[in-house]
Amino acid sequence: MSMKYSKEHEWVLIEGDSATVGITNYAQEQLGDVVFVEVPDAGKAVDKGDEVAVVESVKAASEIYAPISGEVSEGNATLEDAPATINSNAEGDGWIFKMSIGDASELDELMDAAAYADHVAGLE
Amino acid sequence: MTDKLETITGNRGLQLEQPLIFEQDAPGRLGVDLGEPQTSETHLGGVERKDAIGLPNLSEPQTVRHYTRISQKNYGIDSGFYPLGSCTMKHNPRLNEKMARLPGFASLHPMQPTSTTQGALELIDACAHWLKVTCNMPAVAMSPAAGAQGELCGMMAIKAAIEDRGEGEQRTRVLVPESAHGTNPATAAACGYSVDSIPANDRGRVDLDAFLSKLDDDVAGIMLTNPNTCGLFESDIIKIADAVHDAGAFFYCDGANLNAIMGRIRPGDLGIDCMHINLHKTFSTPHGGGGPGAGPVVLSEPLAPFAPLPFVVHGDDGFDLVEHKDGEGEKSFGRIKGFHGQMGMFIRALSFMMSHGSDGLRQASSDAVLNANYLLAELKDTLSPSFDGPCMHECLFDDSFLKDTGVTTLDFAKAMIDEGFHPMTMYFPLVVHGALLMEPTESESLETLDQYIHALKGLTAMAKSGNADHFLEAPRLTPRRRLDETAAARAPVLRWKKEE
Numbered sequence A: 001m002s003m004k005y006s007k008e009h010e011w012v013l014i015e016g017d018s019a020t021v022g023i024t025n026y027a028q029e030q031l032g033d034v035v036f037v038e039v040p041d042a043g044k045a046v047d048k049g050d051e052v053a054v055v056e057s058v059k060a061a062s063e064i065y066a067p068i069s070g071e072v073s074e075g076n077a078t079l080e081d082a083p084a085t086i087n088s089n090a091e092g093d094g095w096i097f098k099m100s101i102g103d104a105s106e107l108d109e110l111m112d113a114a115a116y117a118d119h120v121a122g123l124e
Numbered sequence B: 001m002t003d004k005l006e007t008i009t010g011n012r013g014l015q016l017e018q019p020l021i022f023e024q025d026a027p028g029r030l031g032v033d034l035g036e037p038q039t040s041e042t043h044l045g046g047v048e049r050k051d052a053i054g055l056p057n058l059s060e061p062q063t064v065r066h067y068t069r070i071s072q073k074n075y076g077i078d079s080g081f082y083p084l085g086s087c088t089m090k091h092n093p094r095l096n097e098k099m100a101r102l103p104g105f106a107s108l109h110p111m112q113p114t115s116t117t118q119g120a121l122e123l124i125d126a127c128a129h130w131l132k133v134t135c136n137m138p139a140v141a142m143s144p145a146a147g148a149q150g151e152l153c154g155m156m157a158i159k160a161a162i163e164d165r166g167e168g169e170q171r172t173r174v175l176v177p178e179s180a181h182g183t184n185p186a187t188a189a190a191c192g193y194s195v196d197s198i199p200a201n202d203r204g205r206v207d208l209d210a211f212l213s214k215l216d217d218d219v220a221g222i223m224l225t226n227p228n229t230c231g232l233f234e235s236d237i238i239k240i241a242d243a244v245h246d247a248g249a250f251f252y253c254d255g256a257n258l259n260a261i262m263g264r265i266r267p268g269d270l271g272i273d274c275m276h277i278n279l280h281k282t283f284s285t286p287h288g289g290g291g292p293g294a295g296p297v298v299l300s301e302p303l304a305p306f307a308p309l310p311f312v313v314h315g316d317d318g319f320d321l322v323e324h325k326d327g328e329g330e331k332s333f334g335r336i337k338g339f340h341g342q343m344g345m346f347i348r349a350l351s352f353m354m355s356h357g358s359d360g361l362r363q364a365s366s367d368a369v370l371n372a373n374y375l376l377a378e379l380k381d382t383l384s385p386s387f388d389g390p391c392m393h394e395c396l397f398d399d400s401f402l403k404d405t406g407v408t409t410l411d412f413a414k415a416m417i418d419e420g421f422h423p424m425t426m427y428f429p430l431v432v433h434g435a436l437l438m439e440p441t442e443s444e445s446l447e448t449l450d451q452y453i454h455a456l457k458g459l460t461a462m463a464k465s466g467n468a469d470h471f472l473e474a475p476r477l478t479p480r481r482r483l484d485e486t487a488a489a490r491a492p493v494l495r496w497k498k499e500e
Helices: A025-031 A104-109 A113-123 B060-072 B094-100 B118-135 B147-164 B183-190 B208-214 B237-246 B343-379 B409-418 B446-464 B468-472 B485-490
Strands: A002-005 A010-015 A018-023 A034-038 A051-057 A061-065 A070-075 A097-100 B139-141 B173-177 B194-198 B219-225 B250-255 B274-277 B297-299 B311-315 B318-322 B395-398 B436-438
Touching: A002 A113, A018 A025, A034 B485, B094 B343, B118 B139, B118 B274, B118 B297, B118 B311, B118 B318, B118 B343, B147 B183, B147 B219, B147 B250, B147 B274, B147 B297, B173 B183, B183 B194, B183 B219, B194 B208, B208 B237, B219 B237, B237 B250, B343 B395, B343 B446, B409 B436, B409 B446, B409 B468, B446 B468
Parallel strands: B173 B194, B173 B219, B219 B250, B250 B274
Antiparallel strands: A002 A010, A010 A018, A018 A097, A034 A051, A051 A061, A070 A097, B139 B297, B274 B297, B311 B318, B395 B436
């Protein structure tokens, strides 16, 4: 089990051949109060970089991109009624979707926690 | 949050609390003395209304006061400075309004025979002529009803031209810079294209190398705003246009900011293929709740045959309308709006153009750019400009001047309301952190700009002196304090219900 991060401020929790994806705590702080989340349906095949979900806050609507290629196995349905979960627990209960890992080599292009922290520090 | 200015009544001076009109209902109270309606047999087959209609009962003075008080809570360009960047809230000259109310225009019906509406068709033709000459473009589609619909019209013309060439299957991608108005990618997607975002360079303009690397023979077009939403002129625009045409694609220019270049640059000389023009911005017709938009689209020679119906032509017996897909309208992509377009806006825009003359239009854009640069020059050491100047019609700042003050762009904007200023555009464009985008337009006097600058400098000093509470509690002097935007979005109350 390991946690990886994308430049687009997504976290990817890798467990075996499945990955759980959400936005980072830094991303939710930047967005402000989340008011709506559009989660993908199970079965949706995605390529790395495709738009998968939408997170809408009082400030902006942001697309969530697939950090890797694969097939969506589950969207977090609880976010529809409780979008604020992303603000309260972005890197836990606020997960957005789960997907299969289509090409494990794409995981190597993601950052580890230390590299992501550097990436965020560079934006400040 | 404590409010030291609380009153017994909830009123603030002569700014009165006003309940909803339904909450003022007093059964039996009437503005007019009508007799009981006579019951008569209906022929509705039992579907007639049986319950009360639910209209509130008020006297005439109550009703007049209700709407007067509500109107007093409104804020618009007629009340004061309205520096919303990217929105171009300029003065709506009263001459335009007088012209639009002339009975010969105001009393027309769009279904009248063209033999009885020659003057109106001539006006549409004259307005079209001014737009074509101003832009140096051979054709213009007048019917689109707003900027976004103008974009849709332009992209539909591009799509129709590409399909006419037999390249509909091949060209599937549209390039859009990341600083674009959100309507640009939405329009491309609505036309069935995939959207490919082009990054900006550190000068706030399109990164030319990144753009060229994305350009290929599967690209249908580029949608570029110039001047862009950072208030900057895209200085590589001619190189971009040449590259787009070499790739066999079309160049859509978002003309939302034509007010910065009108009379100085003709978009046709830059190599664009189509561009919408917001009459409700550049040509001073009302918007923002004050009136409908109008988004005519100028078209290049290759796109002109695909323009939407109907359009005005010079016929044998005066002006005529082409309404069908035959003859001159054979290749048209069809109708995009009922009737001819926003006639009332054509009248106002033509009034603006003719009363200014070509020299006056040139001065209007020059003054708009001058005013924005005055703000930028006076505020550059107080706020934090996002890019090196000079700017065009609007100036952009980020929130780095608020770093470590505990005050956000939103808090700063709320405090501006207490100082009597409508806030600037916040958090847009997204390419800048905590953006503050200001567009003074040519309408504002030096005195107004100086008062505004004075207020912003004072607020910045207050924020930097550690007085964050002043901002976190703002606005203090409005009929309502800080509104809960999150609750409004998460749990909106959209309908009044009578208390049982």
